[in-house]
Amino acid sequence: MKCGEGMRSFNICTIKFYYLIFCEIVFWQQLVGLPYQGSSYYQKCTDSETKQELLIGDVIQRRGRCIRAQCLGTLEIWEDSCxxxxxxxxxxxxxxxxxxxxxxxxxxxxxxxxxxxxxxxxxxxxxxxxxxxxxxxxxxxxxxxxxxxxxxxxxxxxxxxxxx
Structure with a gap:
């Protein structure tokens, strides 16, 4: 049975159409690199030294000590130092x-x-x-x-x- 032949076929075609639109949106978001808006995106790390809150992926410089700190996806602070x-x-x-x-x-x-x-x-x-x-x-x-x-x-x- 093809799309357009009866009421049941109309519902299946509509579901397929919306599924195709959903897949397109997901594809273009990944291609363009839009940030993920899920719950983990807004989770934060707190730098124990500066008490500054960082979102996942944020980086700060600790002046005077030559240290760069970054908030990881595991909500841990990663430090790069000399x-x-x-x-x-x-x-x-x-x-x-x-x-x-x-x-x-x-x-x-x-x-x-x-x-x-x-x-x-x-x-x-x-x-x-x-x-x-x-x-x-x-x-x-x-x-x-x-x-x-x-x-x-x-x-x-x-x-x-x-x-x-």
Whole structure:
């Protein structure tokens, strides 16, 4: 039986039509990204430090401590803060350029230096890492030793250093 053949067919066709409209609305809401208006959408987390209420997905910056806090769907607060990475060698912590920047720009950098000496000179390598241990900058300085054999006494161990 097709739509339009009798009263019972009319009711089935109407139900199919409304179901199709409902599916279209759900499809377009998901495609456009409209927020879900159910009961969990309005649930809140309370940041224990600032006492600020956050909706699920909201993010705040905790100034002065370089921490970003976010309200999760489980109604828990997730905190991102500066980490001290495990780096090889001897490293020192550099202060951030501006402590009032938002996370992660307020995190300090870590600078690691290494030295290499040989008969030709000295090499100083400086590596700068972020708080995740990702290399941000590399600087290599090479000092060469030059000996002028024509003008100096062969028994003289005086040499000149050049910074390249």
């Amino acid at each position: 980490q001290i990475p495990h780096l090889p060698g001897t490293c020192s912590q550099l202060p951030p350029p501006n402590e009032f920047l938002d996370y992660p720009d307020c995190c300090p950098l870590h600078e690691c230096k290494s030295y290499e000496f040989n008969e030709n000179g000295e090499t100083v390598e400086t590596l700068t890492y972020d708080h995740h241990g990702i290399l941000k900058k590399q600087n290599i300085i090479k000092f060469l030793v030059v000996v002028d054999h024509q003008k100096r006494n062969p028994n003289d161990n005086v040499s000149a250093r050049f910074n390249i």
